[in-house]
Amino acid sequence: MKINYSIQNDLSFEGIILPYFKECKENYNQLEILKGNKIPTEFLVSDKIFKGEKQETYNLNFIKDNARLEVMLVGLGEKKELSRRDFKKAIGKAYKSLKGKKVVSIGVYLNEIEGLFDSEEEVVKNTAQALVVADYKYITQKSDKKEEKLETVTLVSNNIDDNFKKGFGEGVSLGNNMEFCRELVNEPANVMTPTELANRVKSLGDKTGFEVEILEYDKIKELKMEAFLSVTRASAEPPKFIIMRYKGNPGGETLGFVGKGLTYDSGGLTLKSPAGMKTMKCDMGGAAGVIGAMGAIAENKLNVNVTAVVAACENMVAGNSYRPGDIIGSMGGKTIFIGSTDAEGRLTLVDAVYYIINNEKVDKVVDMATLTGAKVVALGSDTTGAVSNNDEFFAKVNKSYDKAGEYVWLMPSFPEFKEQLKHFEADLTNSPGNPGTITAGLFIREFVGDTPWVHLDIAGASYNTKGKDYISSGGTGIGVSPLYHLAKLMEK
Ligand code: BES
Ligand code: MN
Ligand code: ZN
Numbered sequence: 001m002k003i004n005y006s007i008q009n010d011l012s013f014e015g016i017i018l019p020y021f022k023e024c025k026e027n028y029n030q031l032e033i034l035k036g037n038k039i040p041t042e043f044l045v046s047d048k049i050f051k052g053e054k055q056e057t058y059n060l061n062f063i064k065d066n067a068r069l070e071v072m073l074v075g076l077g078e079k080k081e082l083s084r085r086d087f088k089k090a091i092g093k094a095y096k097s098l099k100g101k102k103v104v105s106i107g108v109y110l111n112e113i114e115g116l117f118d119s120e121e122e123v124v125k126n127t128a129q130a131l132v133v134a135d136y137k138y139i140t141q142k143s144d145k146k147e148e149k150l151e152t153v154t155l156v157s158n159n160i161d162d163n164f165k166k167g168f169g170e171g172v173s174l175g176n177n178m179e180f181c182r183e184l185v186n187e188p189a190n191v192m193t194p195t196e197l198a199n200r201v202k203s204l205g206d207k208t209g210f211e212v213e214i215l216e217y218d219k220i221k222e223l224k225m226e227a228f229l230s231v232t233r234a235s236a237e238p239p240k241f242i243i244m245r246y247k248g249n250p251g252g253e254t255l256g257f258v259g260k261g262l263t264y265d266s267g268g269l270t271l272k273s274p275a276g277m278k279t280m281k282c283d284m285g286g287a288a289g290v291i292g293a294m295g296a297i298a299e300n301k302l303n304v305n306v307t308a309v310v311a312a313c314e315n316m317v318a319g320n321s322y323r324p325g326d327i328i329g330s331m332g333g334k335t336i337f338i339g340s341t342d343a344e345g346r347l348t349l350v351d352a353v354y355y356i357i358n359n360e361k362v363d364k365v366v367d368m369a370t371l372t373g374a375k376v377v378a379l380g381s382d383t384t385g386a387v388s389n390n391d392e393f394f395a396k397v398n399k400s401y402d403k404a405g406e407y408v409w410l411m412p413s414f415p416e417f418k419e420q421l422k423h424f425e426a427d428l429t430n431s432p433g434n435p436g437t438i439t440a441g442l443f444i445r446e447f448v449g450d451t452p453w454v455h456l457d458i459a460g461a462s463y464n465t466k467g468k469d470y471i472s473s474g475g476t477g478i479g480v481s482p483l484y485h486l487a488k489l490m491e492k
Contacts, residue, residue: 001135001148003128005155005168008032008109013154015070015103017094019111021079022052026111033107033156037062037069044073053077054086057094059101072098079116085405087116088126092134092470095153099135102149107156124167125174126405127155129481130470132175137472138186173299174484178477180204181292185463185475189264189281194312197263197284198240201291201310205244208298215241223359225311225351226329227336231344232313234268234321239313241352242287243360244294246306249492254305256362257483258352259290260345260369261312268315268341270324282475283345285462286368287312289479296484303491307360311348315341327426331355332447337423339431345371346430346440350447357451364393366486367444368456368479370463374436381460383407384478387441393452396489397482403489404481408456411438418442 011033018028018039028039039060044050050058056075061068074094076082091108098106108131113123131153139145157164184192184200198214205212220229220241232239242261262283266272272280287310294308322328326338328347332354336347349367356362375385384401386408388394394410401408420432420439428446432439441455458479467473 001150002152003131003172004152005157005160005164007158007160008156011107011154011156012067013105013107014068015072015098015101015106017072017074017091017098017106017108019076019090019094019109020052020073021076021112023078024052024112031109033109034071035064035067035069037064037071039071039073041073051075054082055090055093057097059097068103070098070101070103082116083405084117084126084403088130088133088405089470091127091130095131095134096469099150104149104151106150106153108153109156119163121163121167124155124164125171128168128171129175132172133178133477134470136179136182138183138474140183140187170300174296174481177292177295177299178480180295181288181480182475182477184288184291185282185285187281189314192263192281192284193237194240194261194263194314195238197261197287197310197312198242201242201244204291204295208295209301210244210246210294210298213243213245215243223331223355224329225331225355227331227347228311228313228351230322230326230328231315231347234318235314235316237263237314239311242310242312244291244308246294246298248301248303249305252305252492253363254307254361255487255490256356256360256365257290257293257306257308258349258356258365258367259287259308259310260284260349260367260371261287261310262315262345262348263312264314264316265342265344266316268317268344269321270340270342271317272342279463279465282463283370284312285370285458285475286479288475289368289458289462290483292477292480293483293487296480297487302487304487306487307356307362309352309356309360311352313348315344330447334427334446337426337429339429343430343440345369346443349444353444354447357449362451364452365448366397366454366456366483368458368483370459371457372436372440372459374434375457376460378435378437379409381464383409384461385437385457386410387413387438387445387455388453389445389448390452394454397454397486400485400489401482403485406478406482408482411435411441413438413442421446
């Protein structure tokens with residue numbers, strides 16, 4: 001699918017998306033792109049066939065002069081109540097249902113949008129992003145890659161100025177980088193090995209404009225990342241420590257991102273159940289989110305410095321596996337009792353977080369990880385759970401989630417929870433018990449020091465086996481847009 005924009009004169013589409021606010025006054029029937037066809041909105045609304053409620057869709061089809069026209073009305077509810085999230089869901093849903101009708105071209109008419117969000121630019125950006133996101137489907141491993149009927153999607157407006165173009169470019173870039181992230185998650189663990197992940201990061205860095213450095217086993221060992229190396233030990237795949245650097249504000253402060261990059265999590269000797277293991281290719285969803293964000297940040301040339309790292313490996317089973325009951329070291333120097341080899345993510349993360357703070361000298365750090373099943377129990381799959389040591393920095397992260405139209409919720413860090421990290425034979429235990437999402441976050445905090453830090457648990461959010469009406473199944477791309485917006489909030 002190609003996406004572009006145009007003023008409405010002389011355009012001909014097979015499908016048209018008409019977003020509709022409840023208070024909409026415009027008579028759509030004057031729209032040139034309708035080629036004289038009439039949309040009986042007054043009748044539809046007064047007869048309560050279509051009320052314009054959020055996410056409500058209504059399809060009308062016309063055939064005239066042997067040309068087909070499918071119109072998809074999509075409700076947006078009341079303008080002052082509409083969130084960015086609901087807006088994107090509505091656009092995505094309308095797009096996916098029109099695409100299902102096998103049209104070759106779609107026009108999206110942006111109507112009465114003044115006053116929505118912060119600017120028209122933002123509306124255009126969210127529209128473009130939602131369309132690109134809704135278009136993607138993971139087909140790489142299918143032998144029969146059916147040719148798509150849909151060729152072009154066009155944003156139609158009477159006023160295409162520089163702001164419109166800027167919003168369009170940013171939205172398409174965000175959607176594309178989310179797609180890159182989703183493809184990383186969707187590729188199975190036999191394809192998406194740590195080596196393959198590192199290679200794809202290199203190609204993204206070349207394409208969008210950030211620097212990539214890969215640390216191999218010997219260097220990782222020299223850095224004394226014993227926690228990371230314990231996790232990877234039983235894997236036949238070599239670990240990779242992936243470093244990404246983008247400098248958009250030389251001399252200014254640097255934001256740090258850390259992504260959990262378990263290309264597969266079998267649980268290790270604390271083996272997962274067959275059902276639990278089946279989707280564990282998704283355990284590099286945090287890494288994929290960070291990588292996608294770096295792509296978007298570099299592509300949009302943000303005036304900010306961002307460094308990101310991923311300790312990529314697999315958690316497997318072999319004669320040299322690390323064991324429940326082992327006590328291991330870490331780059332930060334603390335010793336860790338292994339209560340469960342399935343609590344492996346935090347082990348890779350503490351070395352990565354310690355490294356990015358002390359060796360890359362970042363000023364603030366966000367880590368993103370598919371860390372705990374407990375997060376799904378506490379907040380469901382769509383919401384990201386956060387733990388932080390700094391209210392001011394979390395407020396920024398919270399704002400960036402709002403801009404991105406994704407959900408985040410800060411968990412409490414009550415003092416008693418920290419007590420649970422203690423172990424009678426080691427400095428810390430890696431399985432400190434309930435509340436599992438919080439104690440996992442607090443475990444990472446032990447390696448952070450005073451650097452402002454936010455931990456984002458995206459378990460269940462970065463991948464789902466069932467699609468939704470605005471996004472297909474598989475990797476969701478969650479986290480890319482909030483991290484991008486965080487970097488944008490920190491521009492000079
Ligand atoms: N990768 C899992 C968490 C996960 C669960 C991600 C579901 C995506 C969907 C993580 O490594 C894990 O196994 N966590 C354990 C921690 C426990 C052993 C302390 C868990 O949640 O059970
Ligand atoms: Mn695990
Ligand atoms: Zn894991």
